[in-house]
Amino acid sequence: MADTKLLAIYGNYLSDLDQTATLKKLGAELLKTSHSAASYRLFSSPETQAVLCEDATDGRQIRVELWQTDAETILNLLEQLSPEYHLANFKLSDGSTAFCFMAALSFCLEQNYEEASRFGGWERYLLKKAEQDS
Numbered sequence: 531m532a533d534t535k536l537l538a539i540y541g542n543y544l545s546d547l548d549q550t551a552t553l554k555k556l557g558a559e560l561l562k563t564s565h566s567a568a569s570y571r572l573f574s575s576p577e578t579q580a581v582l583c584e585d586a587t588d589g590r591q592i593r594v595e596l597w598q599t600d601a602e603t604i605l606n607l608l609e610q611l612s613p614e615y616h617l618a619n620f621k622l623s624d625g626s627t628a629f630c631f632m633a634a635l636s637f638c639l640e641q642n643y644e645e646a647s648r649f650g651g652w653e654r655y656l657l658k659k660a661e662q663d664s
Contacts, residue, residue, distance in 0.1 A: 539630075574655065
């Protein structure tokens with residue numbers, strides 16, 4: 531793959547939760563699972579879509595998958611997302627960086643999105659949500 535980039539994926543976009551295998555269909559290659567630096571918060575929209583925001587003050591480590599893909603694929607994915615998302619440099623716990631789709635923290639707070647990171651990760655958030663709904 532010429533001119534490859536790293537893309538960090540989180541929440542409901544993780545490969546074991548993405549029923550459509552979106553990134554694989556686009557020719558991206560899953561490299562590994564990793565964690566962010568402790569400067570992000572993960573929220574859930576009303577449609578139970580994961581939204582990541584940078585928060586250097588109250589952030590936590592977030593589990594992510596690192597995918598190798600090209601810049602064109604990343605830009606095509608960004609065009610398909612809601613306008614509140616932007617492409618950002620994402621800091622990993624080992625000090626390296628990747629690209630990631632994020633929203634502004636102020637947007638998530640204004641929308642009163644539920645914070646998923648406080649449960650220790652997206653999967654635990656989904657379990658707690660399922661328990662509350664039953």
